[in-house]
Amino acid sequence: MPSTTRLISSIASAVACLCTAQAVLAQGGPVPAEQRYPVTPEQRERAGQVAQAGVPLAELAPNAPDSHTVKAGDTLWGISGIFLRSPWRWPELWGMNLDEIKNPHRIYPGQVLYLVKANGRAMLSTRPGGAGGEPGTIKVSPRTRYESLSDAAIPPISLQSIESFLNEALIIDEDTLSSAPRIVAAQEGRVLLSRGDRAYARAISADAPNAAPLAVVDGRSAAYRVFRNATPLRDPSTDEILGYEAQYLGKANVMRSETRRDSVNGKGEKISEIVPASLDITAAKEEIRVGDRLLPEPAREFSNYVPRAPQGRQSGQVVSVYGNAVTYAAQNTVVTINRGKRHGLEPGHVLAVLRESNTVTDTTDSARPVLRLPGERNGLMMVFRTFDRVSYAIVLDIAEGVKVGDLFVNP
Secondary structure (H helix, E strand, O other): HHEEEEEEEHHHHHHHHHHHHHHOOOOOOOOOHHHHHOOOHHHHHHHHHHHHEEEEHHHHHOOOOOOOOOOOOOOOHHHHHHHHHOOOOHHHHHHHHOOOOOOOOOOOOOOOEEEEEEEEEEEEOOOOOOHHHOOOOOOOOOOOOOOOOHHHHHOOOOHHHOOOHHOOEEEOHHHHHHHHHHEEEEEEHOEOOOOOOOOEEEOOOOOOOOOOOOOOOOOOEEEEEEEEEEEEEOOOOOEOOOOOEEEEEEEEEEEEEEEEEEEEOOOOOOEEEEEEEEEEEEEEEEEEEEOOEEEEEEOOOOOOOOEEEEOOEEEEEEEEOOOOOOOOOOOOOEEEOOOOOOOOOOOOEEEEOOOOOOEOOOOOOOOOOOOEEEOOEEEEEEEEOOOOOOOOEEEEEOOEEEEOOOOEOOO
């Protein structure tokens, strides 16, 4: 029976890997390393240490259960928080399963995780009683599956909260903004454009005479994103502009290149006419109009996050809270922070948000001095997308609302 169980497990793992690879290859690209095995070398080393000895009981959550059945809607962040005091301490949770769960992104609904305690240490296992216990029985029934098995795995965090940012977020610098191609006209005098409409655009202008013209490359239409109202993101302390957050409107494909052609005017004189590029609007979140800008479609990003503390020291401030007329960020709300790739931040880095420090008068002192109270921890957020000087982070745990100017540090 044990050998049969191992065989079934091996087949299932092979099928999961194959389905994941097929899903990526179908989109015309290789399977990236982080998609196949999204664990850093440091985490793998730490996991190996934990797998041999377990974790001290003091590192467990106060109410850690003896077992937990993974269910639909669970997240790996949530499961980690069930067993450990610090949800971002991912290597401990993964290491406790090192022999049985090779990939932390491949935990599925229906699996039971057992907490085994012995000699002041704790280990997590998929078998009652740990490695020496009887192997668990997984009931299977034949059925046809059309989707990738990776889609059924428990996600690291609630991806619904950040889905639009993965597909639509645009942070650009001033030079990119000023030189971005723009829509200059529409067919039949239309003012507003939507999916299926034809538009015309230019990259070259008096302000950007050396810009590369919009063009069809090797007979293939080039994909662009349409945006407007690039809002400056300012550092709360220095007021420096860190970048521009653009409002995503939709997508367009260049069907005919931007060119010039010789012609003759009404006086019989030879002139050179500007012929804008022809665009087809392929997606529209909002109505598109003349003056809206274009940026090339970026490479697709994969949403594999391994929550972890940054290796180096991090500190900074919240730059903005996403959403119209939103002042305070609650749980599962997205904020922009004033640190990015150049500061060493990576997707998955967890940061602690601090409550604003207040001033009070010391009434016990006859001089009545003003005291500055230290900032206290208010919650945690996780970086999920980074740009050069700013990043997007999702608020995961919070006591009070997060606002612009709030500080963050290492967890």
